[in-house]
Amino acid sequence: MATTAPRAAPVEGTRFFTIMAFVMSAIIVTGFTVQVALGRSTFAVPWPYHLHGVIFMGWIALYLAQHVTISSGQRELHARIGQLAHAWVPVMVMAGVLVMVTVARRTGGPFFFAVNEFLVSNLALLLCFGGLAWWALRARRHTGWHRRLMLVAMAVLTGPGLGRLLPLPLMIPDAWVITTCATFAFPVIGMIADLRSSGRVHPAYWWGLGIYAGVFAASMALAYSPLGYAFTDWVIAGTAGAERPMEAFLPPGFTM
Numbered sequence: 001m002a003t004t005a006p007r008a009a010p011v012e013g014t015r016f017f018t019i020m021a022f023v024m025s026a027i028i029v030t031g032f033t034v035q036v037a038l039g040r041s042t043f044a045v046p047w048p049y050h051l052h053g054v055i056f057m058g059w060i061a062l063y064l065a066q067h068v069t070i071s072s073g074q075r076e077l078h079a080r081i082g083q084l085a086h087a088w089v090p091v092m093v094m095a096g097v098l099v100m101v102t103v104a105r106r107t108g109g110p111f112f113f114a115v116n117e118f119l120v121s122n123l124a125l126l127l128c129f130g131g132l133a134w135w136a137l138r139a140r141r142h143t144g145w146h147r148r149l150m151l152v153a154m155a156v157l158t159g160p161g162l163g164r165l166l167p168l169p170l171m172i173p174d175a176w177v178i179t180t181c182a183t184f185a186f187p188v189i190g191m192i193a194d195l196r197s198s199g200r201v202h203p204a205y206w207w208g209l210g211i212y213a214g215v216f217a218a219s220m221a222l223a224y225s226p227l228g229y230a231f232t233d234w235v236i237a238g239t240a241g242a243e244r245p246m247e248a249f250l251p252p253g254f255t256m
Contacts, residue, residue, distance in 0.1 A: 016193050017147050018067040024158050024186060025060045031161030046106070052099035055092055056157070062088060063154060086137055093130040097123065101235060108241035112168040114248050115241065116223045116232040117176040124219035125180070125212075129156040132208055145204045148190060152208030155186040172248045180216055184209065 035041040043050075062085060069078040100122055103109055109118030136149035159179055166182070168175040187209040191201045222228045229246070236242040 014067070014071040014147075016190075017151060018071045020151060020186065020190065021064055021067040021154070024154050025064055027158050027165070028060060028161030029057075031164030035164050046102060048095075048099045048102040052095045055088075055095045059088055059092055059157075063150075082137065082140060085133075089130055089133045089137070093126060096126040100126070103241075104232075104236050105239035105241045108236065108244040110168070111244065111251055111254075112172050112175045112248050114173070114176065114223075115236065115244070115246050116228050117220070117248075119232050119235060120223035120228045121176065121180075121216065121219035124215055124222070125156055125159070128212055128215040129153050132156070132211065144202050148202055148204035149208050151190055152187045152205070152212055155183045156212060158183050158186065169250060169254065172250065175248060177220070184213065187212070 032041065036043075062081065065081055066078060066085070069075075069081060100119060104115060104119045108115045132149055132153035136146050136153060139145040139149060159182075162182055163175075163179040166175075166179065168179065171178050187205055191205050191209075194201045194205065223232075232246070233242075
């Protein structure tokens with residue numbers, strides 16, 4: 001009589017990370033869904049938008065699958081899915097760069113963000129995500145580092161979803177800073193969870209959040225430097241995006 005091999009026990013402490021994965025993913029999906037439901041977003045956009053959407057939503061599915069498999073003790077499946085992530089991360093970065101440039105040239109970005117912030121800082125944070133996610137994948141044998149670095153990387157991606165749930169027009173001219181800083185809450189929650197469970201914060205959070213905050217600060221300095229303005233002007237020159245003001249603004253007749 002054939003027997004089924006027992007599943008391996010789930011990695012200790014995965015419940016918190018699984019909950020956080022679903023919370024962050026829900027924020028991203030909800031943010032985009034709400035805007036579509038309110039008629040503020042449309043599917044009638046150029047193909048880079050759709051390519052970006054498919055790839056990034058695919059990452060969310062992959063991210064959740066990784067947490068479900070490890071929390072249920074399916075380590076072999078978890079490892080096989082993880083191999084896909086190695087290829088997915090660089091594809092995400094390339095798709096992200098493509099859509100950011102497309103949006104900047106098409107509209108100049110959301111009106112409640114300055115064009116230079118949206119382009120320069122956004123690109124830097126996308127690269128920050130890619131670097132942290134890749135580091136997390138390389139550290140997969142060190143569970144404590146792997147899952148915490150990946151949580152910080154995922155926090156970077158919550159910005160677009162979270163921003164769509166915040167009243168950003170009311171936060172001009174600080175909407176970009178407020179949105180990004182709000183995403184820091186997820187690693188901070190992780191730090192608090194560490195303190196409660198072990199009495200100390202794992203160094204992966206200090207490194208991950210430190211890099212994230214440092215990249216953001218540097219990207220803002222660059223965005224508002226002569227080089228940042230020159231780069232932005234070069235990207236949008238001769239396009240519809242160059243017709244809007246560089247700074248954040250309220251369109252005439254705008255209402256919430």
